Amino acid sequence: MSHKCVLLGRNIFRSYSSKPLIGPRFTSLNEIKAYIFKDSLSANDYLTNSESQRDQLQIPSKQAVVKLCRLSGLPSEDADIERIQRNLSKQISFIDILHNTQLNEEVDENYARLVPRHNSALSYEEFMRRIAENKEMQRVAEQEESWDSTSAAALEKDHYFVIREDILENKN
């Protein structure tokens, strides 16, 4: 498939090609202006289009929203469930674009982290050095002489943190 010939065309970005491309160098300001100011499908339009199909959207059920509130540790009793349903359906429609996107090749999702992908395995020497270092590492012990672990708590009893209920009974 030739990508180059359509790079400056109007419709290139409608189909999802995974090939990044650098086009031919601009020779004049007018050429750049033509490129920038020409009508084309922009990222914003792309999103707006997919959102305009919102009629087909399903509003999450009341039970689903209550479940999500509970998982979020948020009130479900007095919550404005309708507001949450409305906003959640819009948010879901926004990210749902990804569901409809085909990934044709194998991609290792672990590479999404912004850390070295390769050659990061520890050698035995380095491994043992880290253990020794950790044992000695009082200087970054995150403890300060004057710091009292329960001092910032609104409720405290005999140096314990406090929950105003029998959580053992309520544990599910």
Place this chain on the structure above:
Amino acid sequence: MTSKMALRRIQSIPELQKKYNIFTYIDQSAADKIIHDKNADLQLANLTAGIKDNIVTKDMPTTCASKILLDYMSPFDATCVKLLRDAGALLVGKTNLDEFGMGSTGTHSFFGPVKNPLFDNQDIVAGGSSSGSAAAVAADATDFALGTDTGGSVRLPAAYTSILGFKPSYGRISRYGVIAYAQSLDTVGIMAKDLSVLKKVFHVLDKYDEKDPTSLTNDLRTELSALNIQKSTYRIGIPKEFFQGSLSKEVVKPLSNFLDKLLRQGHELYPVSAPSMKFSLPIYFTLSPAEATSNLARFDGIRYGTRSEEGDYENGTLFAPTRSFFGNVVQDRLILGNYTLCSETFKDSYIKAQKLRVKLIDEFDKIFKFPNLLTGSKGHQNGLDLILSLTNDAWPKPIDFFNETRTPSPTNEYKNDVFVTPMSLAGLPAISFPLERGLPIGVQLAGQYGDDSTVLDACSLLVNNVQS
């Protein structure tokens, strides 16, 4: 910076605060900390700074502009704060933000919205989430300010307030002490009017920190500086995905002038396309709420923070009375994050977004000439040094527009981030500078991962000092 100048800035703060609601906390003793010793050999001596209030400080409260952390005092300083203090900077206060960094308007704060100092007679948003930091610099309350940039939160407010906003490569500046929103993306950024001040601050903060497991290692830092080449002209790509036909007249003219300047300086300009960029926003709004929902699970009022008087259960849900103190925008994102993480949706949403994020990173690798030390990409032999776009393409809106009852959809606000999220997803260094002095439109220059020096060097060719 002279001690006189520092004093003048500090004295101006109460008045500016009244006008723009810049700070969540002002250090009344800042003036006492001015260094009068003329021989003081500190890099940032007497430069005044605002610290975004999601970065912890020992001597000032850290609230994330949330009711849930009101009056919270951290027992330790963030590494970036410590480095600033050691270099002689004067921390004058904590700056306002969208609660926990969630927002791009600076209007979702327990302390009320920040007003854009660029518009004196109108209540216009300063952009977010580092709204207070941008306003502090724009209003000359401070010489520089620290913000955090998860999906554009430094660059966008910098553009709206017509100042410089730099988001370095992910991992350059320690995140230890930065209250996590989405730590696979969170990056400490620097805002200033004077590029030389910004560079000095970056120089102080650009250090490995053993306390941050995602800090860029010293080995990689050494390799990166060995790869750096100084140039006077650059190969710059203009991504097609970022421009649309509907640019307003106010933008077209200065943009043409700017492009003309680029050509006259001898830079080579190319059209470029990274197809996955158009998925940046949905990727971002899948991953960041998922991480946020996890990171914000710790706020239960038990060990610190505001505690509900009512009890610790609501209808069988542990901690709900205290956690109801989160604002609506935060609650909506926590719910969305849990939707994404739920076992039924996890694979189709979270994992899919991760895969597309990998594709985006790999596409950038095929565009840039500079190698990517994280991915192992050797770089494209005839690749680009930089990519250039606008930071925003429309005037900042009135604060009223984002009044919750009027905003038709939370996703409308998301679109503000369309030009800035791709760089966050790939961890690229990026700076936003004003398209023209005083104009609330920014130009965004981004380089390959780790190539921060090229971004800053090129910026110094292109930006007339914003400082008058």
Place this chain on the structure above:
Amino acid sequence: PISQFKPLPQFKLKCGLEIHTQLNTKNKLFSRSVNDPFRSADTPNLHTTFFDLALPGTQPLLNYEAILYAAKLALSLESNVNLNSQFDRKHYFYGDQPLGYQITQHFSPFASGGQLSLLQDIDDIDEKVKDIRITQLQIEQDTGKSLYRKCDLVTLIDLNRSNVPLVELVTEPDFENLKQIKAFLKKYQNLVRHLGVSTGDLESGAMRVDVNLSINDHARVELKNLPNTSSIMNAIKYEYQRQITIMRNGKAEEMLSKAETRGWTGSSTVKLRNKETTIDYRYMPDPELPRVALSPDVITNIQKTMPPLPDEVLQGFVSA
């Protein structure tokens, strides 16, 4: 006594174990605070650093000593160490869990496979040899402790134990009788002590055992709250009898078709929750902890430093 308990041939018992073992490293799993959940028991929240309390802005730092201990344990069980394991977050709200999630290994655990062989002469079982297969070993954080104080109607939270390193070992459902279970627990306890990776004490909670059990392939029941060997044995006996009675009464379809979790009261087992109503833990790879990437020489070198295993010493494979 156990010897009197014989599973009936028409009611076939199948058992597996889940054992949590505290590693006695010097420091905790993701912080540099002292790992000493016992001696400090009188002073709650003493061995806690900023991270252990989940203070805003703190970050986890992996203690590789825990990896070393887990590797020793895995190697002694002939388990395959995963050279690229990772940590994941398991979300649920609870008072003794400061982060709102537990850092554990879900998607890519530390080791898998392996076995512990029980021998008639050494371990006092009826069979000549019985191999108990290991499913996997994962490394995770321990939680804090909750105490209910009735007089004040409050639960008190102590985080001294929070973030202590644990290895969770899961066996295949290979156990057929109580003797095998007892022998396995004793042998495993000996092993961790011999390797010096844990005190292995059940009484102090350094080792905690859950039992998965099914009879005639009915739904699996998980038994929890088993503080010592005798409660483990008695709970299994009780549960075995209970299910047999249900089956004999023709109620198996109704009462034994759903997995459930039951606790031990000291004299009987009681239902704690249905497995299917269990909350969704929303596992997510930890976005900031590095993967545990080890080069093969880490394993070969640890293997070299391993002491001869107890069975080898006993059988004289190794000259003393």
